[in-house]
Amino acid sequence: MKQLTHFLEGFGSAVQLLFQSARFAGTLPRQRARFIDQCYLIGYTTLPIVAILCFFMGSVLALQSGYSMENFGAKQFIGSLVGLSFARELGPVIVAILVAGRVGSAITAELASMKVYQEIDALVTMNIPPARILVLPRLAAVLVMMPVLAIIGNLIGWFGGAVVCKYVESIAIEPEAYFSALRRYMKFKDVGIGLMKAEIFGFVVVLICCSIGLNTRGGPREIGASVTKAVVVSLISILVLDYFVTKVLM
Amino acid sequence: MTHPIHRNPITAVESPALGVTIDGLTKNFGKFQALKNVSFSVEPGEIFVLMGPSGSGKSVLLKHIVGLETATAGRVLINGQDATAEHTLERIRIALVFQAGALFNSLSVYDNLALYPREHRFGDEATISDKVMRALQILSLENSARKFPSELSGGMRKRVAIARALVMEPQLMLYDEPTSELDPVMGATISEIIATLKDEYHVTTIVVSHDRELALGIADRVGILMGGELVFLGPPASLRQPADPRIADFFHPRIDLKNPRFKNLET
Ligand SMILES: Nc1ncnc2c1ncn2[C@@H]1O[C@H](COP(=O)(O)OP(=O)(O)OP(=O)(O)O)[C@@H](O)[C@H]1O
Ligand SMILES: [Mg+2]
Numbered sequence: 401m402k403q404l405t406h407f408l409e410g411f412g413s414a415v416q417l418l419f420q421s422a423r424f425a426g427t428l429p430r431q432r433a434r435f436i437d438q439c440y441l442i443g444y445t446t447l448p449i450v451a452i453l454c455f456f457m458g459s460v461l462a463l464q465s466g467y468s469m470e471n472f473g474a475k476q477f478i479g480s481l482v483g484l485s486f487a488r489e490l491g492p493v494i495v496a497i498l499v500a501g502r503v504g505s506a507i508t509a510e511l512a513s514m515k516v517y518q519e520i521d522a523l524v525t526m527n528i529p530p531a532r533i534l535v536l537p538r539l540a541a542v543l544v545m546m547p548v549l550a551i552i553g554n555l556i557g558w559f560g561g562a563v564v565c566k567y568v569e570s571i572a573i574e575p576e577a578y579f580s581a582l583r584r585y586m587k588f589k590d591v592g593i594g595l596m597k598a599e600i601f602g603f604v605v606v607l608i609c610c611s612i613g614l615n616t617r618g619g620p621r622e623i624g625a626s627v628t629k630a631v632v633v634s635l636i637s638i639l640v641l642d643y644f645v646t647k648v649l650m
Numbered sequence: 651m652t653h654p655i656h657r658n659p660i661t662a663v664e665s666p667a668l669g670v671t672i673d674g675l676t677k678n679f680g681k682f683q684a685l686k687n688v689s690f691s692v693e694p695g696e697i698f699v700l701m702g703p704s705g706s707g708k709s710v711l712l713k714h715i716v717g718l719e720t721a722t723a724g725r726v727l728i729n730g731q732d733a734t735a736e737h738t739l740e741r742i743r744i745a746l747v748f749q750a751g752a753l754f755n756s757l758s759v760y761d762n763l764a765l766y767p768r769e770h771r772f773g774d775e776a777t778i779s780d781k782v783m784r785a786l787q788i789l790s791l792e793n794s795a796r797k798f799p800s801e802l803s804g805g806m807r808k809r810v811a812i813a814r815a816l817v818m819e820p821q822l823m824l825y826d827e828p829t830s831e832l833d834p835v836m837g838a839t840i841s842e843i844i845a846t847l848k849d850e851y852h853v854t855t856i857v858v859s860h861d862r863e864l865a866l867g868i869a870d871r872v873g874i875l876m877g878g879e880l881v882f883l884g885p886p887a888s889l890r891q892p893a894d895p896r897i898a899d900f901f902h903p904r905i906d907l908k909n910p911r912f913k914n915l916e917t
Contacts, residue, residue: 510756518752525716525746526818527739528769 410633414611420531421539431537438541442503442606443548450498454553457490458482458560466564466571475571479581482561487586487594491554493642495546496601500634504609507538508630511613512623520614535610539603546602547595554594558582593649600645605634654695654852656821666729667694667852668742668822670715674724677710677878684710686878687724692871695852697844699865699886702875703900708858709749711875712824715856716746728822742822745815749826749858751807753799759786759810760795763817785813788843790836805831812840816847823847825857829864837861841868862901865889874900 428435465481511534514520523530558579565573612630616622656667670692677685684707692698700708713719714726717734726733728742754762763782772778786792789809799807808831815823825844829837841861845868847853859865865872866886874882874897882889882897892898 513755517755518748518750519754521713521718522746522748522752522754524718525739525744526766526769527743528765533769 410611410615413615414607417531417535417611417614418539418607420529421536424529424532424536427532428536428540431533434533434537435540438537439545441506442499442538442541443545446495446498446502446545446549447552449502450495450549450553451556453494453498454486454491454557455560457494458486458557458562459564461485461490461557462561462564462571463568466568470570475573476577477581477585478561478565478571478573479578480585483558483582483586484590486554486557486561487590488597489594489642489646491550491557492594492598492601493638495549495553495598496605496638497635499542499546499549499602500605500609500631500638503542504605504634505627505631507606507609508613508627509623511610512616512626513620515614515616516618516620516623530614534614535607538606538610542602542606543599546598549602550595550598551591554591596649597642597645601638601641604637604641608634608637656695656852656854657850665821668729668854669694670822670854670856671727671730672711672714672724673727675711675714675721675726676723677707677714677719678722684878685714688875688878688880689724690873690880690883692854692856694854695848696870697848697855697857697868699869699872700856700858700875701860701865701872701900706875707878708875709826712746712826712856712858715822715824716744743818743820744822744824745818745820746824747808747811747815747826747828749830751799751811753807753810753814755799757798758795759791759797759799759802762799762810763814766814766818781817785816788816789813789839805833805836808832809836812843816843821853823853823855825855825859827858827860829859829861837864840864844868876900 461482462478465478466475469475469478469481511520511530514534520530523533562575562578565571565578566575609630612626612633616626654667656665672688672690675685675688676683688707688711690698700711702708710719714721715728715733717739720734728738728744731738753759754765757765760782763785764778767773767778767781772781783792783795786795789812791806791809791813794802794806794810799810802810808828812825812828815825823844828840828844832840841864844855844857844864848855848868857864857869866889869886871884872882872886872889873880876896881894882892889897889901892901
């Protein structure tokens with residue numbers, strides 16, 4: 401029961417924060433510098449880890465499917481399997497999880513520490529809504545950067561699969577064959593759905609992390625507690641949302 | 651001096667100075683009562699000094715005035731309007747110098763001061779820069795403009811916090827222990843600034859302080875809080891020979907090694 405009220409409270413304040421920030425959307429052009437800063441933080445700093453993880457996910461996926469598909473003599477379809485799984489499912493989820501761990505945790509830590517050390521209070525007394533200068537630029541930046549990260553993640557994941565297919569002896573499929581299989585069964589819509597998912601996940605993650613950070617109460621110890629909570633809630637939200645979004649967009 | 655006119659130092663727009671009324675303010679934190687039915691009012695253009703021992707509820711009271719705490723009972727009125735109402739801060743410019751400074755740690759000293767005028771579009775960068783540098787000069791901080799809060803000493807942080815409040819050019823100025831970490835000369839400077847703002851711009855001012863010099867020197871009226879209760883309210887002159895023994899002890903604590911206070915506390 402207590403958990404449920406906590407959940408509803410948290411959900412409520414996140415939604416409220418969303419509306420508060422949306423009200424200030426018009427100030428975004430004036431906040432260009434903050435927006436670009438956030439794009440850099442969200443995009444550029446996450447990129448290396450997205451690249452590494454997607455490469456190995458693609459490789460593992462190719463290796464694993466190569467092993468099981470051999471039994472059906474369906475090795476030539478590995479390309480389309482890796483391609484579709486990445487575009488529709490793995491790409492967006494992996495990128496969102498990395499953004500939650502790399503960017504979301506940093507956002508919560510920063511905002512929670514601002515709250516604990518009364519910087520947020522100072523902003524409020526200055527009639528500078530935190531939603532306007534702290535939340536809005538981050539939400540806008542994640543909307544711009546998520547598709548970019550997801551596309552790069554997809555490309556690297558596909559490439560990882562191709563490398564495995566070529567160099568693992570038991571599979572031994574040439575890149576041309578791999579990519580033509582990948583292209584043959586992939587529609588534009590599949591990539592589109594993936595990007596849409598990435599967009600939704602990233603946005604929700606940043607919103608949750610901002611909200612939990614700003615709602616931190618107490619002393620410095622609570623900063624750590626908030627970060628943990630933000631990452632856990634973000635990860636659960638990604639996977640739960642994934643199910644429903646997949647179902648709707650099927 | 652019934653209704654002094656507040657003059658905004660930049661725009662020279664004149665408006666009646668603000669009055670603050672604390673009306674039966676009570677604040678409970680769980681079972682603990684931090685404020686017990688406190689009532690007083692601060693006249694427009696007045697300097698009100700709020701004193702009292704540590705933990706008596708002074709900071710909590712200031713937070714109620716800016717709407718950072720919500721009262722358990724009673725209310726705070728600024729010019730007759732509820733301080734917690736959402737639009738109060740939009741119409742009235744209030745600056746609070748936080749006890750711990752509350753500087754923006756990710757911004758340089760300069761940007762800490764410039765944030766308010768930039769966000770509220772006081773003018774172009776050159777105008778803002780003039781104002782910021784002037785405020786920094788007043789507080790002898792002009793060489794620290796590019797430093798970050800983490801690179802400052804305690805007293806410097808305090809001065810930056812005061813400078814940041816000055817840049818806001820507020821109608822109502824609240825200081826939470828502005829002189830507590832400063833050397834005597836800087837403390838006197840702050841007292842002079844507070845008095846000047848009042849004389850020239852009729853900025854209504856509430857100062858929380860333990861600084862007796864400041865209270866006797868610049869206050870129009872003094873309030874003393876003890877254990878969340880207002881035990882004294884009156885002109886500073888009547889504090890020179892306080893009748894109430896609690897207040898006398900607060901101002902002139904005798905150091906008594908034969909019968910030390912902390913031993914009395916233990917029993
Ligand atoms: N958020 C809070 N939760 C619980 N108790 C609080 C809270 N804020 C303040 N208090 C309590 O209220 C009392 C008054 O605190 P306050 O900060 O107003 O003291 P103060 O008069 O400003 O003291 P000092 O001179 O040391 O700054 C203290 O006993 C404090 O423990
Ligand atoms: Mg205090």
